[in-house]
Amino acid sequence: MPRFGGGVLAASGLLIAASACSTLKNDSSAQSADGRSRPSAFAVAAEGNPAATAANHNDGQSVFRDDTFGDEYFWGDTLQLHLAIAGSAHGGVGPGLTPKQALAAGLKVDVDRLDKATVDAIRGGKANLDDPATTLALLKANAVVGVHAYYSGTSMTPTRIGITCAFCHSTVNDALTKGIGSRLDAYPNRDLNVGAIVAMAPTLTPFEQALKLDSAALRKVLHSWGPGRFDAEVNQDGKAFRPDGKTAATLIPAAFGLAGANLHTYTGWGSMPQWNAYVAVTQMHAKGTYFDPRLNDPAKFPVAQRTHFYDVRSTPDLVTPKLAALQAYQLSIEAPTPPANSYDQAAASRGKILFDGKATCSRCHVPPLFTEPGWPMHKASEIGIDDFQAMRSPDGRYRTTPLKGLFVRAKGGFYHDGRFATLDDVVNHYDGFFKLGLTAEQKHDLVEYLKSL
Numbered sequence: 001m002p003r004f005g006g007g008v009l010a011a012s013g014l015l016i017a018a019s020a021c022s023t024l025k026n027d028s029s030a031q032s033a034d035g036r037s038r039p040s041a042f043a044v045a046a047e048g049n050p051a052a053t054a055a056n057h058n059d060g061q062s063v064f065r066d067d068t069f070g071d072e073y074f075w076g077d078t079l080q081l082h083l084a085i086a087g088s089a090h091g092g093v094g095p096g097l098t099p100k101q102a103l104a105a106g107l108k109v110d111v112d113r114l115d116k117a118t119v120d121a122i123r124g125g126k127a128n129l130d131d132p133a134t135t136l137a138l139l140k141a142n143a144v145v146g147v148h149a150y151y152s153g154t155s156m157t158p159t160r161i162g163i164t165c166a167f168c169h170s171t172v173n174d175a176l177t178k179g180i181g182s183r184l185d186a187y188p189n190r191d192l193n194v195g196a197i198v199a200m201a202p203t204l205t206p207f208e209q210a211l212k213l214d215s216a217a218l219r220k221v222l223h224s225w226g227p228g229r230f231d232a233e234v235n236q237d238g239k240a241f242r243p244d245g246k247t248a249a250t251l252i253p254a255a256f257g258l259a260g261a262n263l264h265t266y267t268g269w270g271s272m273p274q275w276n277a278y279v280a281v282t283q284m285h286a287k288g289t290y291f292d293p294r295l296n297d298p299a300k301f302p303v304a305q306r307t308h309f310y311d312v313r314s315t316p317d318l319v320t321p322k323l324a325a326l327q328a329y330q331l332s333i334e335a336p337t338p339p340a341n342s343y344d345q346a347a348a349s350r351g352k353i354l355f356d357g358k359a360t361c362s363r364c365h366v367p368p369l370f371t372e373p374g375w376p377m378h379k380a381s382e383i384g385i386d387d388f389q390a391m392r393s394p395d396g397r398y399r400t401t402p403l404k405g406l407f408v409r410a411k412g413g414f415y416h417d418g419r420f421a422t423l424d425d426v427v428n429h430y431d432g433f434f435k436l437g438l439t440a441e442q443k444h445d446l447v448e449y450l451k452s453l
């Protein structure tokens with residue numbers, strides 16, 4: 001019997017406690033919740049490509065959704081984030097995290113991992129969304145997207161908690177209610193306030209030591225990020241703020257529609273497996289291997305010197321054996337198609353002609369990849385913006401962003417830091433910078449085309 005589960009949850013009308021584990025759906029072999037079929041890469045694997053056999057074995061989709069790669073020792077044992085979520089009433093510390101607060105921080109709940117009684121309780125307004133015990137029950141059902149808890153025995157309070165790629169790179173379709181629905185892998189979660197969630201941790205000593213900041217200053221940095229943003233370089237270069245005083249965190253990008261693209265991240269840090277290993281080991285703090293002599297540069301990456309992030313070795317290595325499967329799955333995720341009624345089709349057809357012609361967009365955004373085949377990197381001066389973020393990366397340039405599925409990443413704005421609130425702002429920027437001389441109607445058509453991608 002869970003220590004507090006039955007009583008609290010029955011009283012709150014949420015009935016998952018007893019059945020959570022047994023009803024947890026194993027969806028790793030099913031169709032994705034969003035209707036995408038099994039990754040085609042695995043069909044290739046079945047035909048005996050030795051590199052892809054490893055992919056088949058490990059199943060990249062479940063790696064993407066559920067694998068913490070051993071980072072629970074960091075987020076759990078070291079930072080004790082699970083104790084802040086549980087709250088003192090459930091063996092943790094502080095008030096605990098209620099589902100309402102979790103949803104407000106942008107965390108998402110995968111409805112397909114909840115049993116019918118729970119779904120009905122939420123639908124009927126009978127689930128107690130003001131009780132941290134309900135959050136613990138959702139965690140035990142493995143239904144909080146990108147957060148995976150570990151348990152000892154039947155306790156409802158986790159012994160540790162870890163994060164997965166889906167934490168930042170998935171959202172839900174809000175089918176049940178806002179924040180609760182079917183999973184949408186690789187959509188950026190532009191609601192997720194990563195910094196505020198990390199700042200909940202009872203101790204942040206490793207970050208304080210790495211960045212040489214006291215607790216208050218570090219928490220100020222974390223709270224400066226805001227929804228949909230994360231700074232994947234601050235623990236290498238220590239630059240938490242831009243020269244204008246705004247956060248140096250970037251928007252979480254789309255992780256779909258990337259097959260065929262050579263370089264990844266806004267500043268082209270490397271190939272997909274390079275970046276995957278980088279994030280897993282140096283950002284999620286997983287147990288893995290990461291080697292990157294570019295980071296062994298005391299002037300550019302002083303924090304990486306202290307953390308030794310240019311050469312990390314862990315035993316066991318829980319990341320490297322999964323890189324092939326993870327990549328195969330990511331490459332299989334296509335960008336979503338905008339609903340036909342979400343843009344003006346006639347205007348979009350005119351916009352395409354401009355995109356490929358007068359507006360010169362396709363010289364960099366080459367269809368159908370919408371980035372350059374080859375080495376798609378540009379100096380800041382080529383696109384008319386400052387070079388702050390570019391200079392934080394090894395190459396010192398910005399990568400041409402693939403443009404498919406723009407319609408699901410409008411929240412938070414466009415460009416790496418969301419400096420352009422709307423597509424109209426983006427087009428106006430290019431019109432001015434490239435002196436395109438577009439009329440108001442042509443700008444409109446171009447925007448409709450972007451919405452159709």
Ligand code: HEC
Nearest residue numbers: 164165167168230232251252253264265266267276279280
């Ligand atoms: C805490 C949030 C967070 C987590 C967790 C996370 N990412 Fe990311 N991801 C980001 C951010 C922010 C960027 C952009 C970084 C930049 O450009 O400097 C990014 C960039 C990427 C890109 C590049 C996309 C492009 O446009 O080329 C890929 C691919 C990616 N992440 C995959 C992963 C994988 C795989 C995992 C799990 C191993 C993961 N990420 C975990 C936040 C996250």
Ligand code: HEC
Nearest residue numbers: 266359360361364378382398399400401414415416426430
């Ligand atoms: C010289 C190469 C180049 C040309 C020409 C160019 N772009 Fe870009 N584009 C880029 C780069 C590089 C970025 C990434 C900027 C950043 O993130 O700060 C980008 C980003 C974008 C984005 C933002 C995507 C996102 O998710 O944040 C849009 C939209 C876009 N471009 C549309 C256009 C349109 C429309 C045109 C033609 C008017 C155009 N681009 C011309 C290189 C180019």
